[in-house]
Amino acid sequence: MVSKKVLKLLNEQVALEGESSQIYLAMATWADVNGFRGTAAFMYRQAEEERGHMQKFIKFINDLTEHAEIGGIKEPKADYKDIEEVFRAALEHEELITAAIAKIFTTARENNDYAVTSFLKWFIDEQVEEEAAVKRVLDIIRMAGKVSIYLADKEIGALHGGK
Numbered sequence: 036m037v038s039k040k041v042l043k044l045l046n047e048q049v050a051l052e053g054e055s056s057q058i059y060l061a062m063a064t065w066a067d068v069n070g071f072r073g074t075a076a077f078m079y080r081q082a083e084e085e086r087g088h089m090q091k092f093i094k095f096i097n098d099l100t101e102h103a104e105i106g107g108i109k110e111p112k113a114d115y116k117d118i119e120e121v122f123r124a125a126l127e128h129e130e131l132i133t134a135a136i137a138k139i140f141t142t143a144r145e146n147n148d149y150a151v152t153s154f155l156k157w158f159i160d161e162q163v164e165e166e167a168a169v170k171r172v173l174d175i176i177r178m179a180g181k182v183s184i185y186l187a188d189k190e191i192g193a194l195h196g197g198k
């Protein structure tokens with residue numbers, strides 16, 4: 036039997052994972068209509084993964100012979116300035132999820148809910164991977180920015196050289 040405190044956090048996590056899926060879906064659709072096909076593909080995939088995470092929590096709660104709650108999800112942000120803003124927001128969100136999972140883990144340990152700490156190990160590893168993936172994308176964006184400055188600089192040089 037799981038403690039009430041931990042059960043509450045697990046149910047909150049169902050909503051958080053669902054919220055993650057909606058946030059990434061909104062990012063995907065923004066990217067899609069603004070011509071960023073790669074970002075759209077990345078975020079559509081991510082939205083699916085997050086839905087899978089939500090279902091994992093639901094199934095786990097039900098397997099504990101409790102009743103998983105499907106809470107409402109707030110409307111995600113629909114507009115972004117550019118893809119850097121998209122991925123910065125994604126990183127911020129993933130950091131929030133990592134902290135939420137750590138909180139459940141710590142609470143479960145304090146309450147001797149070992150089935151829960153065992154279940155959460157997969158999510159702890161997953162968060163490391165997800166944060167790393169988003170940081171890699173931010174590196175790519177930063178380097179791409181430098182490439183365009185480099186190309187612009189070359190172009191400027193060519194203009195003067197052409198006189």
Ligand code: OFO
Binds near residue numbers: 052084129132161
């Ligand atoms: Fe659910 O994996 Fe990140 O948020």
